Amino acid sequence: MLQPGQSGDPIQVTITPAWNAAYRAATKDVSTPEEHDGRVVAPPLMLALLGRMAMAWIPVAAGAVHAKQSYRFHRPLLVGEEITVQATILDLFSKRNKDYTQIGVRATFSTGLLLGEGTTTRIAPFRTEGGR
Template identity: 30%
Template sequence: MTAYRRYSEIEVGDRFPREPLSFTVTGETVEAFLEATGNPGDRYAVTSEDGTQRAPSMIASVYLIDLLKARASPPGGIHAKQSIRFHRAVNVGEALQLQASIVEKYVRKERNYAVSEFEARGRDGDLVASGVITSIWGQDL
């Protein structure tokens, strides 16, 4: 059984997970992403002269689900909104590191909200994507 965190246990500044999650962007992931989004992916099928194959910038968002799971909020929460900024292209075979932190907590209409900022970093720690996710926290169990 997963240990869920109560809303009263999270604080502004909490980082999750403690160590960044690491994912490698695979060709299979890119193909599945392009199929799911209805994109024929022609621009991603061609590799550059150095053999590098580009992946859609939005691919970093695929890994947000695992990042949100690492927050350990109870079931029943609602993903209220998000914004994502893409800072550079991602390549197939590249490892991404994702981590987030709680930047705001508030109550509106008797619902507990948590606002998190996240970063996805690539090789050499350079910023690939960043963003903000607002969630309604699941009911404490």
């Protein structure tokens, strides 16, 4: 049973040139500058994908929908950097006969410096038997 404050194992990822290129090609992301201080920049929304990977331990009810997400970035993610991403249950609540799960994502560089953080809210289409 999920509880607020519960965190999954952190995932560690090195942003490789191949992964950056594949992400840009798959998403057609042209909004991010290619370079920053002479280094290749990874698209900021790559953090949403990494956050989803870090959430893999959280069960998803059949028919659940992704209601909203927001991220705040503290500096660009550069190709070649290693980051750690972890997901934590922030809140569990029911509203209008549906169960909501609010999840926090935090990404840090190998130095411990914060890259970015965000929240995602999921809604189950019906109340689970017995609540959470």
